[in-house]
Amino acid sequence: MQQMTEMLPETDVLPGPAGDCHQDIISLEGVTFSYQQQRVITGLNLSVRERDFIGLIGSNGAGKTTLLKMIVGLLRPESGVIRLFGEPVGQFKAWEKIGYVPQKNAFNPLFPATVREVVLSGLYGRNKLFRRITKSDHLKADDALHAMKIEDLADKRIGQLSGGQQQRAFLARALINNPSLLILDEPTVGIDAETQESFFHMIKHMHQHHNITFLMVSHDMEMIRTYLGLHQAAQSGKLKFYKKHSHDLQNCAQDDLTHSLRGLRQEMDSREEVVQVGDRY
Numbered sequence: 001m002q003q004m005t006e007m008l009p010e011t012d013v014l015p016g017p018a019g020d021c022h023q024d025i026i027s028l029e030g031v032t033f034s035y036q037q038q039r040v041i042t043g044l045n046l047s048v049r050e051r052d053f054i055g056l057i058g059s060n061g062a063g064k065t066t067l068l069k070m071i072v073g074l075l076r077p078e079s080g081v082i083r084l085f086g087e088p089v090g091q092f093k094a095w096e097k098i099g100y101v102p103q104k105n106a107f108n109p110l111f112p113a114t115v116r117e118v119v120l121s122g123l124y125g126r127n128k129l130f131r132r133i134t135k136s137d138h139l140k141a142d143d144a145l146h147a148m149k150i151e152d153l154a155d156k157r158i159g160q161l162s163g164g165q166q167q168r169a170f171l172a173r174a175l176i177n178n179p180s181l182l183i184l185d186e187p188t189v190g191i192d193a194e195t196q197e198s199f200f201h202m203i204k205h206m207h208q209h210h211n212i213t214f215l216m217v218s219h220d221m222e223m224i225r226t227y228l229g230l231h232q233a234a235q236s237g238k239l240k241f242y243k244k245h246s247h248d249l250q251n252c253a254q255d256d257l258t259h260s261l262r263g264l265r266q267e268m269d270s271r272e273e274v275v276q277v278g279d280r281y
């Protein structure tokens, strides 16, 4: 495969198209971060617009997870500003707008949570750990489970699922709040090639047909470039950014287009290609 560094422009900014009416979902201005004496990210500028799909690639230790942790407010930059949906991350409260799928975790088969409980936990948010689960919560979980075609696994222990099924459960958990932004941290590590392809097919569909912005860390350059069709790369230090805007939904006049879990569920149901992909799990 061609060396990616040869292709990357000397910039660390990902501007939106001229005249783009879509809002900034994530913006970083001059963000620098160090662990003790080790500088990991230096003066990073980044603009992720509504309906962008950003692929983030970098060698081990490049700072990918550190960047995601800063974006979701778990780490504070040494300098610079991070905004989510236009608000400084320290003041941001609408966390339900953001779905997060972590790196694959190997669950002990005896881990006590069921798939439904894992999916419902996506509703709890940062300050609502002990909220009562209502009937409407269960309906949202039903929609998320159905959209990911794992409703038949709802009562199984998460640790007893295959890697691909677990990833679907985590995607359902991330989707239960109807997020505007999905952040995926190497979502297919340790998953076989066929299941990876199904997973990417599903998120590609979600990006093309629904108003969801993606930021995804991946090691899979082939998937990023050929399959997802990301391009217009930029680079900052060892971090490399690939990008695509969702053209299906580019017309701003269509901004009221269905953006709901139920809409996604219906759309998934009506598309044979996606049904076939689901059947492969």
Ligand SMILES: Nc1ncnc2c1ncn2[C@@H]1O[C@H](COP(=O)(O)OP(=O)(O)OP(=O)(O)O)[C@@H](O)[C@H]1O
Residues within 6 Å of the ligand: 035, 036, 040, 058, 059, 060, 061, 062, 063, 064, 065, 066, 067
């Ligand atoms: N909590 C920590 N304390 C000190 N150094 C850390 C800490 N977490 C990460 N680092 C260091 O910061 C650098 C970036 O780490 P990070 O986890 O962000 O990289 P990454 O690009 O996600 O790597 P990988 O592909 O291996 O997951 C590495 O050199 C790592 O050793």
